[in-house]
Amino acid sequence: MLTITFVLSSLSLLAIAAPHEREARGIRIPLSKRNNLAIDGIVDPVALNSSVADTEAKIEDGFRSFLANTGLVHPLTFLFGGGDSNSGNNTDAKRELTHRKRATSSMALQDKNNGELWQGTINVGTPAQTFTVLFDTGSSDIFLPGPNCTNAACSGHKKYRPTQSSTSQDRGRSFDLSYGSGDVQGRQYTDKVSFGSLTAPKQAVGAASAYSKNFGLSSYPPDGLVGMGYQTISRFNSPPLFQSFVAQDNTLLPVFSFKLTASNSELFLGGANSALYTGSFTYAPVTTQGYWQVTLGAVNVNSVAISSLRNVQSIIDTGTTLILAPNNQLKAFYAAIPGSKNAQRTVGDGFYTFPCSSTATVSLTFAGRSFNIDPKLFNLGRVSRNSNDCVGAVVGSSFNFWIVGDTFLQNVYTTFDLGNNRVGFAQLA
Numbered sequence: 550m551l552t553i554t555f556v557l558s559s560l561s562l563l564a565i566a567a568p569h570e571r572e573a574r575g576i577r578i579p580l581s582k583r584n585n586l587a588i589d590g591i592v593d594p595v596a597l598n599s600s601v602a603d604t605e606a607k608i609e610d611g612f613r614s615f616l617a618n619t620g621l622v623h624p625l626t627f628l629f630g631g632g633d634s635n636s637g638n639n640t641d642a643k644r645e646l647t648h649r650k651r652a653t654s655s656m657a658l659q660d661k662n663n664g665e666l667w668q669g670t671i672n673v674g675t676p677a678q679t680f681t682v683l684f685d686t687g688s689s690d691i692f693l694p695g696p697n698c699t700n701a702a703c704s705g706h707k708k709y710r711p712t713q714s715s716t717s718q719d720r721g722r723s724f725d726l727s728y729g730s731g732d733v734q735g736r737q738y739t740d741k742v743s744f745g746s747l748t749a750p751k752q753a754v755g756a757a758s759a760y761s762k763n764f765g766l767s768s769y770p771p772d773g774l775v776g777m778g779y780q781t782i783s784r785f786n787s788p789p790l791f792q793s794f795v796a797q798d799n800t801l802l803p804v805f806s807f808k809l810t811a812s813n814s815e816l817f818l819g820g821a822n823s824a825l826y827t828g829s830f831t832y833a834p835v836t837t838q839g840y841w842q843v844t845l846g847a848v849n850v851n852s853v854a855i856s857s858l859r860n861v862q863s864i865i866d867t868g869t870t871l872i873l874a875p876n877n878q879l880k881a882f883y884a885a886i887p888g889s890k891n892a893q894r895t896v897g898d899g900f901y902t903f904p905c906s907s908t909a910t911v912s913l914t915f916a917g918r919s920f921n922i923d924p925k926l927f928n929l930g931r932v933s934r935n936s937n938d939c940v941g942a943v944v945g946s947s948f949n950f951w952i953v954g955d956t957f958l959q960n961v962y963t964t965f966d967l968g969n970n971r972v973g974f975a976q977l978a
């Protein structure tokens with residue numbers, strides 16, 4: 550199974566940084582990586598496909614929330630594969646969102662999942678109930694398995710019990726979040742959520758009564774998920790957890806950062822951990838406040854930019870394993886890698902292979918600066934045991950924008966700056 554998991558290695562600690570450092574107030578959440586990239590180096594097509602389907606459904610869900618919350622059609626909604634990006638016709642966009650929801654929720658269930666798991670712990674309720682969660686910059690809500698969840702996918706996960714918390718309040722609303730493997734549904738509460746010294750007294754929390762298959766314990770070790778995007782894409786139309794922390798504590802910088810590598814990975818709340826990067830950040834402005842959406846200036850192979858792939862929109866998503874590219878741009882991308890082939894027959898629609906012996910290096914350019922993807926991360930594994938073809942980590946999607954997941958984020962130190970609405974990348978220390 551092709552999975553890159555990052556699991557909590559120890560409990561969260563207060564950062565003890567030199568007093569002169571601006572980020573001395575920050576809170577570190579150590580993460581460690583467990584890498585099962587493929588079974589003996591062979592890719593799992595079903596798991597790959599399932600991973601893409603989950604991401605697509607999740608992102609589309611955010612578009613629906615954006616429409617519900619702001620009354621506006623998210624600009625990227627017009628950039629679905631078949632959509633007319635020039636008409637600006639909300640009727641079409643709304644219909645497409647409705648139609649696509651039905652399509653994705655009927656997707657085949659898979660028993661494997663590719664999600665990378667940036668897992669840490671949060672405390673919910675009074676007295677505190679402790680949960681492990683994934684930190685996902687590609688969504689904006691918190692959900693946990695609730696007491697009414699009897700799906701197999703909930704079994705083994707710790708359940709949030711609102712009735713056992715003196716600070717829980719029923720909002721009288723349900724919720725429904727789409728994933729490729731089915732929906733996560735339940736009831737909305739507000740409750741106290743804390744992490745270390747940070748507290749959100751009335752945080753919106755979803756208690757799920759149904760969990761989709763990919764959230765089963767074997768493919769998804771954490772109990773729940775914490776979204777780290779903007780409120781505009783919140784299903785609950787409520788401030789996401791980090792925004793709540795910032796609103797409560799004016800000493801907390803409205804910035805969080807991720808290091809997602811093989812070891813010493815962490816999420817840093819309240820700035821950037823200067824021990825983990827060198828040089829300066831290069832910042833790309835957020836183009837629409839919903840996802841962490843920035844302009845991807847160029848896609849390069851061996852430092853040569855692919856001319857048709859300049860200044861495309863992209864979403865920086867810690868909750869996505871791979872890099873998703875528009876199906877109609879994949880061909881141009883792989884054409885730049887000698888020996889590459891469309892792997893529709895051998896792996897599936899939207900996948901390409903390249904010679905396993907290839908030394909081609911892919912890089913992404915943001916705000917004028919290019920960052921390489923380690924060829925080992927670009928290579929997902931062999932198609933089959935005796936094949937010399939390896940599957941590339943840039944895969945096709947039905948969107949007309951890019952989703953930059955952990956295949957790229959493992960190569961850089963990334964900072965998400967809510968105060969200035971920008972994403973910064975720096976070289977790892």
Ligand SMILES: *[C@@H]1O[C@H](CO)[C@@H](O)[C@H](O)[C@H]1NC(C)=O
Pocket residue numbers: 638639640641
């Ligand atoms: C938008 O598209 C719908 C369906 O295609 C059409 O009925 C409607 O008139 C269009 N609206 C505008 C403003 O073009």
Ligand SMILES: *[C@@H]1O[C@H](CO)[C@@H](O)[C@H](O)[C@H]1NC(C)=O
Pocket residue numbers: 695696697711735736756758
């Ligand atoms: C569980 O189900 C019961 C009965 O339908 C309902 O009253 C209760 O609110 C549910 N609890 C949660 C947390 O969804």
Ligand SMILES: *[C@@H]1O[C@H](CO)[C@@H](O)[C@H](O)[C@H]1NC(C)=O
Pocket residue numbers: 594595598599602656657896897898
């Ligand atoms: C991927 O999933 C989609 C939706 O379930 C399905 O139509 C397609 O055949 C799958 N492809 C592979 C290679 O499994």
